[in-house]
Amino acid sequence: MRGGSVAVVGGSIAGSAFAGAAARLGAERVVVLERSPGRLEDRGLGICTHNDRFAELVDAGHVPPDTRRHRLTVRRWVTRGPAGGTGGAGGPDGRGRPLWVQPFPFHSHHWAVLWQTLRERTPEVVEYRPGTTVTAVGGDRGGAWTEQADGTRTPYDLVIGADGYRSVVRAAVCPEAAPEYAGYVCWRGSYDAALLDDLPGGAAAWPEEECATVCYPGGQVVLYRIPGLAPGSTLVNWVFYAPTPDWLRLDGPTAVAAGALSDEQLDGMREFAARQLPPYWAAVIARTPRERTLLQPVYDLAVPYRTAGRLLIGGDAATVVRPHNTSGAVKALQDAHTFELAGRRLGGRSWGPLLAAYDRERTPAGRELVDLGRSLGRAQVTAAPDWSVMDGAAMADWWQGQLSGGPGFGGHALGRAG
Ligand SMILES: Cc1cc2nc3c(=O)[nH]c(=O)nc-3n(C[C@H](O)[C@H](O)[C@H](O)COP(=O)(O)OP(=O)(O)OC[C@H]3O[C@@H](n4cnc5c(N)ncnc54)[C@H](O)[C@@H]3O)c2cc1C
Known part of the structure; x- marks a missing residue:
């Protein structure tokens, strides 16, 4: 050749x-x-x-070692928890009942x-x-x-x-x-991490190196920070796995691009988040501007x-x-x-x-x-399991079961x- x-x-x-x-x-x-x-x-x-x-990939010469990226070290799994159980609906800081903290040796990138x-x-x-x-x-x-x-x-x-x-x-x-359609969608969003300061608890409630995974019956949201396009800036990035919205037409593998969602569609997603997630994480999602929110069916x-x-x-x-x-x-x-x-x-x-x-x-x-x-x-x-009965030991077993082989x-x- x-x-x-x-x-x-x-x-x-x-x-x-x-x-x-x-x-x-x-x-x-x-x-x-x-x-x-x-x-x-x-x-x-x-x-x-x-x-x-x-x-x-760095050793093989495909990407340079100084590629701008954001370091993540732990993945904290949380849920709203049973009403009246440890942590209640949102926990003392509104971030939910901790389920498990898992080592997470990853970096995040801006695509x-x-x-x-x-x-x-x-x-x-x-x-x-x-x-x-x-x-x-x-x-x-x-x-x-x-x-x-x-x-x-x-x-x-x-x-x-x-x-x-x-x-x-x-x-x-x-x-x-x-x-083949997997039967659910992911909503995605990103925005300047400085906007977290406006939330109750602010940005400090969510450590920079933590990937949060917020579990609810029928889905989960994964949230982490990524580098912004401008050197030195940081963005919040989230992926919200959720049921297929009634209005979505699945007549071909396609996504709804950022900025193309209607007010009604966005409100529907935000209301769903408010019902299912601990208040801090629902607020993180609600903060996302329309032009930075999109929807992708999972295939x-x-x-x-x-x-x-x-x-x-x-x-x-x-x-x-x-x-x-x-x-x-x-x-x-x-x-x-x-x-x-x-x-x-x-x-x-x-x-x-x-x-x-x-x-x-x-x-x-x-x-x-x-x-x-x-x-x-x-x-x-x-x-997904019944999150309300899961604890650290059960989560670790459950995770191993998913990876076997x-x-x-x-x-x-x-x-x-x-
Ligand atoms: C603009 C953009 C942003 C993305 N952002 C993210 C992200 O934030 N997070 C994430 O996890 N993944 C993202 N992806 C997807 C991600 O790049 C892929 O999942 C993965 O990296 C594999 O990439 P790929 O190059 O195989 O496919 P893709 O990234 O999907 O690239 C396919 C490319 O082919 C071009 N193309 C398609 N059909 C034709 C055609 N007929 N003629 C000429 N060109 C064509 C498309 O415009 C596109 O640039 C993004 C993809 C694109 C294109």
Whole structure:
């Protein structure tokens, strides 16, 4: 594969990483075709990475060690608690009855900071074409092509699909694979952490290194801080797993973008939070501006194979894992790493063996992650325990039960799966 031309469809986390990998493997021309014409960084929220997984990616040269991120050390699980029980509805500080404090060796990132970091490190040979929507792809063992809405077809030696969960490239690689709705949604929000000072108890009630997990019957909210876009700033970031709202149409895997929720839809979510959560956390959510609140249905997707002819898929195009496992970005970077490593191992002979090696290594790894995401989702949302009877010992057992046999919370170790 030394020399040759590569098109990468999608210029987000997976797209940037694959483009860099293809360039380092010696492709002569690497073009990233990204649908979005504007600034991707305006849309991102929080992503967490396990410290060990991040260190592996630093060692492998994908991200610099000084990538701006926020340190998390503990995960505090709380619930409203039984009326009249320890802590009552909100506990003395309104933060709920503690269930368990778990070590949490993770850092949080602003999606956009991570993405910018990857883009800055992309070799110069890579050409980004924002505002370019690919409508179809195809090819055979000898080559591949992309097509745009005006019918223009461009040939390449390889087309990489990094075009997310509604992937056009996946539709050509394995048309039978489609995301499956998990049966619940996540509402998400973020805002300047300085606004916490206005809440009763203020920002001090919630330690900076603590990821809070607030459990209620039928769901949970996960809240943590992330770095802001401006160096030195910090944002609050939350993910609220909740039942499907009556108004949501699920006629395709889609999200309601930040700023697009109506007053009624937002009020409905805030009232639900006020009924279910300890007062402090309901207030943290209610503080979120409309333009920073969005809704995503939760999906699962694992493909039976990732390559066909000279087409390849990676990142969310190949595997959509429920967010409980906090492995989305790591998994995308590991896909690109495996592709690059296989290319180096095979010494630039041809694309066929490289694609076969990538498929062999990443398809089972993706499936394991999806299975773990399902197991975590069942245990924490759709078949969650009665929180009112849980204590620290019961929580620790319950947690171990969710992980048994899986790839590990936060994703596979790079050496094992990659
Ligand atoms: C703007 C943005 C913000 C995000 N913010 C967060 C976040 O805050 N937290 C989080 O956990 N995850 C977030 N994600 C998702 C996260 O990036 C992924 O779950 C994970 O990192 C894997 O990324 P990916 O590159 O495989 O897929 P994605 O990040 O979904 O990227 C797919 C890319 O392909 C482009 N694309 C899709 N179809 C076409 C087409 N036909 N032609 C050309 N381009 C196409 C999309 O515009 C997008 O840029 C965000 C994604 C985007 C695009």
